[in-house]
Amino acid sequence: MTIPPPSTRTRKTPRLAGIAAALVLLAGPARTAPATQLLDQDWQVRLVPGDPREAEHPQAAHWLAATVPGAVQTDLMAAGLAADPFVGRNEAAIQWVGLSDWVYRTRFDVDPATLARQHAELVFEGLDTFAEVSLNGHKLLDADNMFRRWAVSAKPWLHAGANTLEVRLYSPIKRLQPWLKRQPYALPGEFDSAFGDEPKGLQSANYVRKAAYQYGWDWGPRIVTEGIWQPVHLDSWDRLRVAGLHVAQKHLDAQAARLDVQLDVDADREATLPAEISVFGPDGEPVARQVADFEVVAGHHRVGVPVTIAHPRRWYPVGYGAQDMYTVRVRLGDGGTPLYEGLRQVGLRTVELRRDKDRWGRSFAFVVNGVPIFAKGANLIPFDSFPTRVDNARMRRTLESARAANMNMLRVWGGGYYLPDAFYAMADRMGLMIWQDFMFGGAIPPRDAAFVANVRQEAADQVERLSDHPSIVLWCGNNEVQSSWLSWGDRKALQASLAPAENERIRQGMRDLFGEVLRDAVVQNDPDVPYWPSSPSRGGDGFANSLDDGDYHYWDVWSGQAKPTTAYLDVTPRFQSEYGLQSFPDLRTIRAFAGAGPWQADSPVLRAHQKFDGGNGNRRLLEYVRREYGEPKNFPALVYLSQVMQADGIALAAEHLRASRPQSMGSLYWQLNDLWPGVTWSSIDSYGRWKALQFRARRFYAPLLVAALRHEGSTTVSLVSDRTSPLAARWRLRLMDFAGKVRREENHDVTLAPLSSTQVARYTDAELLDGADPRATFAVFELIEDGKPVARNLVFFALPRDLRLPRAHVHVQLIPTPTGYTLTLATDALARDVWVSFGDLDADLSDNSLDLLPGEPAALEVTSKASVEALRQALQVQDLAHAMGTPP
Numbered sequence: 001m002t003i004p005p006p007s008t009r010t011r012k013t014p015r016l017a018g019i020a021a022a023l024v025l026l027a028g029p030a031r032t033a034p035a036t037q038l039l040d041q042d043w044q045v046r047l048v049p050g051d052p053r054e055a056e057h058p059q060a061a062h063w064l065a066a067t068v069p070g071a072v073q074t075d076l077m078a079a080g081l082a083a084d085p086f087v088g089r090n091e092a093a094i095q096w097v098g099l100s101d102w103v104y105r106t107r108f109d110v111d112p113a114t115l116a117r118q119h120a121e122l123v124f125e126g127l128d129t130f131a132e133v134s135l136n137g138h139k140l141l142d143a144d145n146m147f148r149r150w151a152v153s154a155k156p157w158l159h160a161g162a163n164t165l166e167v168r169l170y171s172p173i174k175r176l177q178p179w180l181k182r183q184p185y186a187l188p189g190e191f192d193s194a195f196g197d198e199p200k201g202l203q204s205a206n207y208v209r210k211a212a213y214q215y216g217w218d219w220g221p222r223i224v225t226e227g228i229w230q231p232v233h234l235d236s237w238d239r240l241r242v243a244g245l246h247v248a249q250k251h252l253d254a255q256a257a258r259l260d261v262q263l264d265v266d267a268d269r270e271a272t273l274p275a276e277i278s279v280f281g282p283d284g285e286p287v288a289r290q291v292a293d294f295e296v297v298a299g300h301h302r303v304g305v306p307v308t309i310a311h312p313r314r315w316y317p318v319g320y321g322a323q324d325m326y327t328v329r330v331r332l333g334d335g336g337t338p339l340y341e342g343l344r345q346v347g348l349r350t351v352e353l354r355r356d357k358d359r360w361g362r363s364f365a366f367v368v369n370g371v372p373i374f375a376k377g378a379n380l381i382p383f384d385s386f387p388t389r390v391d392n393a394r395m396r397r398t399l400e401s402a403r404a405a406n407m408n409m410l411r412v413w414g415g416g417y418y419l420p421d422a423f424y425a426m427a428d429r430m431g432l433m434i435w436q437d438f439m440f441g442g443a444i445p446p447r448d449a450a451f452v453a454n455v456r457q458e459a460a461d462q463v464e465r466l467s468d469h470p471s472i473v474l475w476c477g478n479n480e481v482q483s484s485w486l487s488w489g490d491r492k493a494l495q496a497s498l499a500p501a502e503n504e505r506i507r508q509g510m511r512d513l514f515g516e517v518l519r520d521a522v523v524q525n526d527p528d529v530p531y532w533p534s535s536p537s538r539g540g541d542g543f544a545n546s547l548d549d550g551d552y553h554y555w556d557v558w559s560g561q562a563k564p565t566t567a568y569l570d571v572t573p574r575f576q577s578e579y580g581l582q583s584f585p586d587l588r589t590i591r592a593f594a595g596a597g598p599w600q601a602d603s604p605v606l607r608a609h610q611k612f613d614g615g616n617g618n619r620r621l622l623e624y625v626r627r628e629y630g631e632p633k634n635f636p637a638l639v640y641l642s643q644v645m646q647a648d649g650i651a652l653a654a655e656h657l658r659a660s661r662p663q664s665m666g667s668l669y670w671q672l673n674d675l676w677p678g679v680t681w682s683s684i685d686s687y688g689r690w691k692a693l694q695f696r697a698r699r700f701y702a703p704l705l706v707a708a709l710r711h712e713g714s715t716t717v718s719l720v721s722d723r724t725s726p727l728a729a730r731w732r733l734r735l736m737d738f739a740g741k742v743r744r745e746e747n748h749d750v751t752l753a754p755l756s757s758t759q760v761a762r763y764t765d766a767e768l769l770d771g772a773d774p775r776a777t778f779a780v781f782e783l784i785e786d787g788k789p790v791a792r793n794l795v796f797f798a799l800p801r802d803l804r805l806p807r808a809h810v811h812v813q814l815i816p817t818p819t820g821y822t823l824t825l826a827t828d829a830l831a832r833d834v835w836v837s838f839g840d841l842d843a844d845l846s847d848n849s850l851d852l853l854p855g856e857p858a859a860l861e862v863t864s865k866a867s868v869e870a871l872r873q874a875l876q877v878q879d880l881a882h883a884m885g886t887p888p
Contacts, residue, residue: 033339034237035117039108039165043068043228045075048101048168057081057096063105069388071128071227072102072169085385086676086686087593089608091221095195098224099174104167108234110158117236118268122154122165126230129210130170136163145209146229147418147439147458154234169226173197176204185498187506188490189443190415191216194614201490205443209454212415212441213382218612219671219680223385240267240296245342247328247468248304249528257312257348261328262304263294271296274334277307282324294332314369315347315470317408318431319703319722321369323347325428325470347428347470353530355539361548362538364575365665366409366433366473372755374658374722375433375666376701377402377409378683379578382416384675395423397688398673399430405683405694406701409433411577411668414479414535415441418462427471434471435577435668437535438462438518440478444485447509452517459521467526475522475531477514480553482534482542485510511541535577547571551666553578557649558681562620564627565649569711572660579653580670582612582621583646583693584639585677585685588840592687593677599635609678618679624649629884630801637883643692644833644880646683647849650693652709654700655793659707659718661757667701669693692835692849699791706731707757708781708793715768715795717761717781719752727752727785731760734780735768738806738830740854743772765797776804778830780853794851800832805881810834810852812877816868819861825877826857832880839874841866852879 045066047054054061059081066075073094076082082097083090114120122140124133127150131143138157143150180186180202189203190212198204205215216222235241244264251258261277272293279288292305313324325345332340352367366373383390383398402410410427412419414437427434438459445451466472485491485507495503514533522531534542538550545553552573556563558581568579584590591597594605601622607615625632625641628648632638650669657667674686683693699705704727705720721727728751735744752758768779774797783791796803808831813824823845825834831852836845843864850858864871 034235034241035114037108037110037114037234037236039106039232039234040068041106042108043104043106045072045102045104048103051100053096053100066104067388068104068106068228068232069126069230071225071229071386071388073097073223073225073227074386074389075227085221085223088595088605091223091608092195094223095197098226099171099197101171101174102169102226104169104228106165107162108165109161110163110234112160114234114236115158115160117155118238119241120153120155120158120234120236121151123233123235124150124167124228124230125232126228127167128169128225128227128229129172129208130175132168132170134166134168145454145458146211147209148454148461149230165232167228171224171226172208172210173204173224176207177202180204180207185494187444187446188484188488188494189215190441191218191611193222195222203443207446207451209439209458211382211387211417211439212443213675214385216611217415218617219381219678219682220611220675221385221678225386227388229388239269240265240271242332242340242342243300244464245328245330245344246464247344247346249346249348250306252312252314252348252350255311257309259307259309259328259346260304261290261307261330262302263330263342264300264302265294265296266300267296267298269298273332273339275305276331277305278329278331279307279309280327280329282313282322282326284327287326309348312348315349315428316371316431317368317373317433318403319406319408320371320373320431320724323429323431344468345425345428346468349470351473351529353474353532360572360663361546361574362550363662363665364550365662368433368473371724372662372665373408373433374661374755375409375435375575375668376654376658377407377411377432377668378672378697379413379668379670380410380672381413382675383673387417392422392426394688395419396426398684399423399426399432401684401688401690401694402432402672403430405697406703407432407697409435409473409666409668410672411435411437411535413437413441413671414439414476418466421465424466424469424471428469432471433473434469435474435476436466436472437476437479440481440514442478442480442484444481444491444506445510445513447505447512452513455513456517456521459518460525463521463525467529472526472529475518475526475529476535477518477531477533477542479535482510482514483536483545483553486543487545507543510543514542547573549574551575551577554653555579557653558582558620558624562623565624565645565652566711568649568653569656569709572656572664574664575666576653576657576664577666577668578670579650580681581624581646581649582617582679582681583642583691584621584679585674585682585691586687586689587636587639589677589685589687589689590639597635601635601638606679609676611678611680621679628799628801629880632883640835640878640883641880643835644849644883646681647692647696647833650683651696651700654697655705655707656709658700658705658720659709659716659757659759661720661755669697690848692833695847695849698847702791704783704785704791706781706783706791706793708779708795710765710795710797713765715763715765715779716759717763718757718759719750719783720757721752722755723752724754726754729790730784732780732782732784732789733761734782735770735772736778736780736830736853737772738776738778738804740829743777744770768795769797773804774798775802800880801884805832805884806830807881808852808879810877810879812875814862814868814872814875817861820864821862821868821871823860823862823875824857825852825860827852827854829854835878836860837876837878838864838866838871839876841870841874843871 043066846861
């Protein structure tokens with residue numbers, strides 16, 4: 001298949017590393033500075049004249065105020081011409097926007113100094129997606145890739161005074177569907193539209209380089225955006241400019257770090273640029289200085305100067321050392337005001353993806369600075385359906401939540417978009433490792449030369465832009481593209497309908513794209529970071545999902561066969577990069593999108609915000625809740641129990657994976673965040689509210705863990721330590737009844753090796769219970785350091801619905817402190833999965849979703865702007881027995 005290319009292509013220049021600091025000009029004797037004029041004001045948008053939807057939406061046919069960067073949909077919402085698609089069942093009402101063509105325009109003034117420059121370049125950092133750009137009536141470029149930067153010479157068409165810039169955006173669905181319907185077959189995509197704008201099985205998202213999730217996913221809405229989604233600027237200069245600054249790490253050991261400080265230069269002629277390169281250490285102290293000349297030749301090229309740092313301080317993932325960063329400053333000029341000054345912050349570290357053969361197959365382990373790291377984290381989806389609504393504060397809150405839950409890795413999933421520089425800078429500072437997918441999210445891509453060339457440039461742009469971030473420890477070619485070819489029903493059906501030679505051409509296209517094109521982009525632009533062709537895979541050509549080699553996605557629990565959560569204990573992959581369970585979000589979040597209620601699992605508004613199985617996912621969710629906990633007594637109880645179920649199930653899987661170290665070396669559950677208020681797999685909802693799973697992750701990802709895993713009538717106890725030095729400790733077993741009476745106690749001294757899991761015991765139910773009632777007895781396993789419990793896990797001998805759980809009386813005390821409040825919880829009997837909330841008041845808790853034992857109170861820190869009296873009145877405490885309606 002050949003996708004119709006745009007009528008013109010533009011020469012690609014390097015992506016700017018920060019607009020203000022990335023340009024320099026050296027114009028002969030005058031040596032004047034470059035200029036960057038941001039074009040972010042006075043934009044307007046309207047339907048393209050003659051669009052078929054003018055009659056239905058006449059107001060959209062008139063010029064409306066537009067925000068750039070932004071999207072048509074958000075402009076229409078701001079103008080009151082579109083309802084918020086995140087509220088109620090409004091998603092359907094906004095579909096027309098992505099099926100229409102739009103035009104943006106602005107006018108900007110150009111001064112004589114800019115016109116006098118030898119070069120003037122119009123730059124679009126991102127266009128979404130099929131776009132035609134005209135300046136003063138002259139067509140400058142066609143764009144067809146949301147993930148690329150588009151730059152084109154504007155000098156011949158600029159004039160003094162007012163200039164008119166116009167951008168026409170074309171519906172990707174309307175553009176591609178007529179062409180797709182003429183093809184002999186359609187490549188399998190991801191999710192069919194629920195709104196009838198594309199025929200079933202005839203998805204156009206495969207064929208355009210645009211964020212795939214915007215076409216709808218099983219956790220988010222279908223909102224096919226159009227817009228100018230990144231900054232626009234006019235750059236002008238004479239004879240020479242620096243368009244980028246990078247710092248390549250050539251060698252690192254304890255004695256020295258050898259760096260190559262590189263400038264991307266555009267020059268009209270040869271030049272010698274005297275330069276001073278200074279390096280400042282993590283505490284701001286100068287650690288290296290180099291004076292050299294950059295020898296520049298005509299054209300675009302990269303020049304570099306070597307710099308050495310003695311006895312470097314390394315960047316480590318959180319929990320393994322400091323996140324030390326160095327600042328590299330480059331000044332060009334021979335005295336006085338510098339002709340160019342650029343800054344780059346870098347972290348020094350080595351990264352290895354260890355792939356050793358062993359008794360379990362072949363390993364998949366991240367090794368940073370020689371330390372094997374068990375990856376603890378989750379998958380990150382896009383923050384919003386509209387990327388330009390995501391500010392740094394929202395990204396920071398999510399990353400801080402991940403770190404607070406003892407995560408050290410996030411996987412940036414491949415069906416979204418490449419995140420802004422600020423995201424990776426935050427991850428650098430927080431010590432969060434980033435597994436970075438290229439933006440391929442499951443659909444089978446075309447193999448024609450124009451598409452591949454487009455992706456090649458996209459990959460080079462993005463890898464080059466992000467290559468200086470120490471947080472990025474893996475580049476991965478795709479999410480589930482190649483593995484799906486082996487097992488998904490629509491892929492198998494297509495293969496059965498095609499000749500073997502055509503099947504092999506499709507397969508070879510994937511091998512070429514993910515095995516060569518994207519790999520080459522990493523090797524050329526970020527060679528210190530490993531490349532992995534597909535997730536899941538065994539490496540190689542990427543067509544695999546194997547337990548004994550590579551990374552693994554496990555979905556027999558929840559999806560597919562809907563196995564019980566205990567099935568997590570039946571699989572031990574080398575690295576589990578996807579697995580998950582759904583839950584409802586907080587009741588406050590449900591009220592925000594669904595109104596005041598009352599609700600049931602199958603209420604139309606809740607079905608509209610449940611994207612799994614065409615809205616039927618709430619039935620699956622209720623099935624899982626009933627299986628473990630019986631019938632919820634009401635809808636709020638269902639919300640609570642769904643979160644308990646999710647937390648219990650993911651904790652079981654994560655603890656099993658950590659206990660299986662070094663056979664398994666990674667746990668990334670699906671998913672960390674939400675992009676809209678929905679019923680999803682997230683542990684943090686779209687308002688930033690932690691579900692029970694996020695609180696539980698803080699415990700099952702803690703540096704020290706007691707993994708007490710009961711399966712098929714037997715409990716295996718493992719002690720896990722992520723510390724880098726040995727730990728002398730003690731572990732304790734107590735067998736208790738629900739009233740708190742200790743029937744039996746064992747204490748054992750142990751020394752835990754660093755970075756290890758140590759199996760210390762295995763008990764049958766009969767050995768543990770010793771005749772006690774399995775429905776009224778539980779085991780408490782604890783790891784004790786210096787006389788204090790540092791990790792704890794409880795084992796029960798029946799499903800929660802079959803236990804004789806008491807209706808505990810939980811006593812609460814809320815006391816103001818200088819920094820907030822302290823909430824003390826105490827109980828007269830076992831209280832499982834205690835959940836504290838404050839109604840509609842906002843309050844952050846240091847812990848939640850915890851088990852309370854009689855005689856062992858828990859003190860929680862509460863942060864809120866509300867008064868102590870308001871908090872006391874709103875305080876609610878829930879536990880498992882009350883939600884299940886268990887009789888006293």
